[in-house]
Amino acid sequence: MFTRIRRTPYQSLLAVATTTLSLFVATIYFLSALSAQQMLLSLESRPQAIAFIKDQTGVEEVEKLKSEIFQKVTVKEVRYLSKEDALKKYQEQNNSDPLLLELVTANILPASLEISAKSAADLPVVAQVMKGSSIVSDVAFQQEETKGLVSWINSIRFSGSILVGALLVQSIFVLLIIFGLKIALKKEEIGITRLVGGSKWQIRRPFLQEGIFYGAVAGIGSFLASYYFIVVLGINPLGTIPALTSYSLPFEIGWQGLSLWAAAEIGIGAMLGLTGSFLSVWRYLKN
Amino acid sequence: MIRFRDVTKKFPDETVALSAVSLVINDNEFVFLVGPSGAGKTTFLRLILGDFSPSSGQIEIDGQDITKLKGNPLVELRRSIGFVFQDLKLLADRNLFENVALSLEILGRSSREIKKEVGEALEKVGLSNQMNSFPSQMSGGELQRVALARAICGQPKYILADEPTGNVDPANAWSIIRILEDVNLGGTKVIMATHNSEVVDSLNKRVVRIESGKIISDQEGGKYHVYQN
Numbered sequence: 422m423f424t425r426i427r428r429t430p431y432q433s434l435l436a437v438a439t440t441t442l443s444l445f446v447a448t449i450y451f452l453s454a455l456s457a458q459q460m461l462l463s464l465e466s467r468p469q470a471i472a473f474i475k476d477q478t479g480v481e482e483v484e485k486l487k488s489e490i491f492q493k494v495t496v497k498e499v500r501y502l503s504k505e506d507a508l509k510k511y512q513e514q515n516n517s518d519p520l521l522l523e524l525v526t527a528n529i530l531p532a533s534l535e536i537s538a539k540s541a542a543d544l545p546v547v548a549q550v551m552k553g554s555s556i557v558s559d560v561a562f563q564q565e566e567t568k569g570l571v572s573w574i575n576s577i578r579f580s581g582s583i584l585v586g587a588l589l590v591q592s593i594f595v596l597l598i599i600f601g602l603k604i605a606l607k608k609e610e611i612g613i614t615r616l617v618g619g620s621k622w623q624i625r626r627p628f629l630q631e632g633i634f635y636g637a638v639a640g641i642g643s644f645l646a647s648y649y650f651i652v653v654l655g656i657n658p659l660g661t662i663p664a665l666t667s668y669s670l671p672f673e674i675g676w677q678g679l680s681l682w683a684a685a686e687i688g689i690g691a692m693l694g695l696t697g698s699f700l701s702v703w704r705y706l707k708n
Numbered sequence: 709m710i711r712f713r714d715v716t717k718k719f720p721d722e723t724v725a726l727s728a729v730s731l732v733i734n735d736n737e738f739v740f741l742v743g744p745s746g747a748g749k750t751t752f753l754r755l756i757l758g759d760f761s762p763s764s765g766q767i768e769i770d771g772q773d774i775t776k777l778k779g780n781p782l783v784e785l786r787r788s789i790g791f792v793f794q795d796l797k798l799l800a801d802r803n804l805f806e807n808v809a810l811s812l813e814i815l816g817r818s819s820r821e822i823k824k825e826v827g828e829a830l831e832k833v834g835l836s837n838q839m840n841s842f843p844s845q846m847s848g849g850e851l852q853r854v855a856l857a858r859a860i861c862g863q864p865k866y867i868l869a870d871e872p873t874g875n876v877d878p879a880n881a882w883s884i885i886r887i888l889e890d891v892n893l894g895g896t897k898v899i900m901a902t903h904n905s906e907v908v909d910s911l912n913k914r915v916v917r918i919e920s921g922k923i924i925s926d927q928e929g930g931k932y933h934v935y936q937n
Binding site: 428609610612613614615616617618619620623 | 759783784785786788789791793799801810811813814
């Protein structure tokens with residue numbers, strides 16, 4: 422295989438370079454989309470709506486509102502914070518400022534219900550239920566912030582999927598052309614191999630091995646480039662979106678996470694190379 | 709045993725290369741196919757190789773009808789044949805060792821076995837000191853011997869040689885013939901298409917004469933009589 426590669430160095434270089442570039446851009450987009458998704462998940466896991474309960478409201482009425490919310494919306498969690506819990510939370514948040522702690526007592530803080538929806542899309546219904554309740558004095562939302570982010574992420578996902586898909590398909594097309602050229606150059610060899618008893622598999626194998634090799638090398642190249650781009654330089658193409666200024670990858674940048682990342686790149690690269698070379702040889706042998 | 713029963717080969721352009729040919733070649737035979745250019749000798753050999761099918765008739769090798777062979781059985785048949793092509797069919801981008809090793813790689817031999825067998829084959833044809841040379845660096849006679857080395861590698865059951873002495877000087881021609889005789893003595897059937905009357909007349913083997921696609925004579929211990937009516 423290495424002899425074949427050495428004897429057509431420019432084709433080999435072109436195959437590796439194109440696949441590396443496609444994988445690199447796909448990786449940056451994929452990790453950015455993954456990071457945005459992580460950010461959204463973390464935002465969605467926080468209480469997205471807080472209903473402040475009127476003073477002198479009984480526990481039964483609060484429980485009734487809780488069940489009403491559970492009936493109408495699929496929520497992840499509804500947590501009741503009594504006036505004492507609210508004071509405790511306030512004290513935790515302001516423990517560095519004794520003056521603020523002195524002035525506040527449990528009586529002036531309202532009890533509340535903190536609601537985390539399963540999806541940000543459910544928040545309007547939650548708002549409707551809470552605003553219609555007679556025991557709720559006020560409702561605070563993160564709805565707008567979340568809604569904005571959801572729309573950003575959806576468009577990133579959509580455009581990213583199209584871009585990544587197009588790049589990967591383009592890589593396969595380039596590999597098809599390169600392997601088509603290689604097969605044209607090896608036409609005589611294929612013919613002779615057939616005549617001296619070579620099976621179809623024996624004809625296919627060197628091309629498939631070459632395709633896998635190009636893809637795997639491109640995977641390594643893409644991993645190194647994207648690691649440098651994301652981890653070393655810390656460049657985030659989505660950094661202009663306020664909530665996404667930094668990466669929030671769903672894995673640790675330790676040896677395990679990096680190994681997984683590299684393995685995925687090499688695996689996808691090898692699959693691309695295999696697909697491109699397989700389709701070329703299949704088409705040739707079919708004719 | 710190779711048996712041709714009423715084999716006719718007509719090409720799409722209506723050229724009749726072989727017409728109702730019937731022939732039996734027994735085990736361990738050394739057969740010369742002679743006749744003018746275009747008589748059908750190459751077609752005869754390529755039909756045995758399964759390069760194409762006859763238009764009608766049947767070809768049997770060791771009792772198996774090969775006329776409709778496809779896939780693995782065809783691959784197996786070709787692996788049992790060492791073919792010296794008229795146009796040699798050597799790969800320009802492979803060196804001498806790699807060209808000869810091709811048939812052994814196909815047989816699935818290990819690297820060690822390939823090294824050993826290729827070495828022996830090249831020793832036999834007198835080219836063991838040129839293993840790393842490329843076809844473009846070799847003379848016509850040397851290339852003929854490389855093609856022969858590839859054909860005899862892997863101990864095939866049959867050697868089909870299409871004009872293996874076509875472009876070589878008498879000394880080289882005789883060295884090729886000696887190798888083929890040697891292989892034949894080892895139990896390999898040899899069918900050789902040739903125009904070399906000196907070789908045919910000297911060896912006293914079976915001679916099958918084909919003209920215009922028909923067998924016009926088949927003689928044990930025959931002689932080369934070109935253009936004899």
